Amino acid sequence: MxxxxxxxxxxxxxxxxxxxxxxxxxxxxxxxxxxxxxxxxxxxxxxxxxxxxxxxxxxxxxxxxxxxxxxxxxxxxxxxxxxxxxxxxxxxxxxxxxxxxxxxxxxxxxxxxxxxxxxxxxxxxxxxxxxxxxxxxxxxxxxxxxxxxxLREAGLLGRRLAFQRNAAWQQQFLQTLGVFPAAGARLMSLFAYENAGLASWLDVLAADGCTTHLLIPEGRILGDVQRWLGIESLSVGDVQQRGALTVQVLPFVPQTQYDHLLWCCDFNAVRGEDSFVRAQWAGRPFLWHIYRQDEDIHLDKLDAFLELYTEGLSAPARTALVSLWQAWNADGNMAHSWKKLLEHWPELTVHAEKWCLEQGSRxxxxxxxxxxxxxxx
The missing domain is CATH 3.40.50 (Rossmann fold)
Structure with missing residues (x-):
């Protein structure tokens, strides 16, 4: 029994x-x-x-x-x-x-x-x-x-890999959400708590030479996005463009669809614990907004993860990644650290997949x- x-x-x-x-x-x-x-x-x-x-x-x-x-x-x-x-x-x-x-x-x-x-x-x-x-x-x-x-369901990484290798599946999924990114656009997701550093990040994305389509599931960060856009309201389905950056608000989706969203994106900003783990299974570079605790003890957890996660990275790539994560979790200026991160994008992409497979072997x-x-x- x-x-x-x-x-x-x-x-x-x-x-x-x-x-x-x-x-x-x-x-x-x-x-x-x-x-x-x-x-x-x-x-x-x-x-x-x-x-x-x-x-x-x-x-x-x-x-x-x-x-x-x-x-x-x-x-x-x-x-x-x-x-x-x-x-x-x-x-x-x-x-x-x-x-x-x-x-x-x-x-x-x-x-x-x-x-x-x-x-x-x-x-x-x-x-x-x-x-x-x-x-x-x-x-x-x-x-x-x-x-x-x-937490990792049986066969998850195999399903993820098959999905990421099939452009038609990804396009079909995105279309169900009303997402139609421009050809060659960097696709990113943003699920985070309120963060005063967001404006500096959006500024640099809007001024970038590469177009970015930022997908934002409905949540607590929307107020900061709305203030940066300078508009009175922002709700599900809205699409706004500023320079090279397109911002699109998505509905809050069930867990399986959220996995697919992460798998579609080139970069994922996530928060808390559940989406933090799911971003790692996506095998793509990501950014974690850790839940704040009294006396900043959450920063010890952040540093411990960064020490483990960055093993095997070159010193410049590690510095860029750590700087970005620390700025984000201190409501700091994201502009410089994001630009430095982009310099090491290929290495960080390979590393994210390697980390995913390593954790998936346990x-x-x-x-x-x-x-x-x-x-x-």
């Missing part, structure tokens, strides 16, 4: 938390035959990623996953064999009592945030707190051996979680 899994997701950053848990739940069902209940406290945010979700329902099945509303008044519920608290969310007290009441206690894991910091390897898989005899374990996604790996996160459970029992 396959194990039953409960995954708890408290939506904090709109789409990152639910994005990760929704991908994980689907993969556990589709590839490992697990029975999965996904408890979500914000179905409205979930609906953006999965439009089929009915936000009025307390229980529904989507792609084989038993999706449950996480209510304020917790009902009596039998605990599953494996319990995942995503991103250190606090489980309902009633559910914790149900875990302790089981004849065989469940495996309880805290699926933590993704980090490239050295200490993650030493903490991955270690026991944490106990609740009435139920032991919780740390489970860390990561980029190194000795961590839980990254066990994926869902498989690592299942293996952890098998080892535990």
């Amino acid at each position: 396959k194990a039953r899994w409960d995954i708890f997701c408290s939506v904090v950053d709109n789409y990152g938390d639910i994005g990760v848990t929704w991908r994980l739940a689907r993969q556990l069902v589709a590839e490992h035959g697990c029975g999965v209940r996904l408890w979500v406290d914000d179905l409205r945010a979930f609906e953006r990623l999965c439009p089929e979700v009915d936000v009025r329902l307390d229980r529904q099945v989507q792609e084989g996953v038993d999706v449950r509303r996480w209510p304020a008044d917790w009902p009596a519920t039998e605990a599953a064999d494996v319990v995942i608290a995503a991103f250190a969310c606090q489980l309902p007290p009633g559910y914790m009592e149900a875990m302790a009441a089981r004849a065989r206690t469940p495996l309880w894991m805290n699926l933590d945030y993704l980090s490239a910091e050295d200490w993650v390897v030493g903490c991955h898989g270690l026991p944490s707190v106990k609740f009435k005899g139920v032991q919780k374990y740390f489970f860390f996604p990561g980029f190194r051996a000795g961590t839980g790996g990254l 066990p994926d996160l869902a498989t690592a979680l299942v293996q952890f459970y098998v080892n535990w029992i």
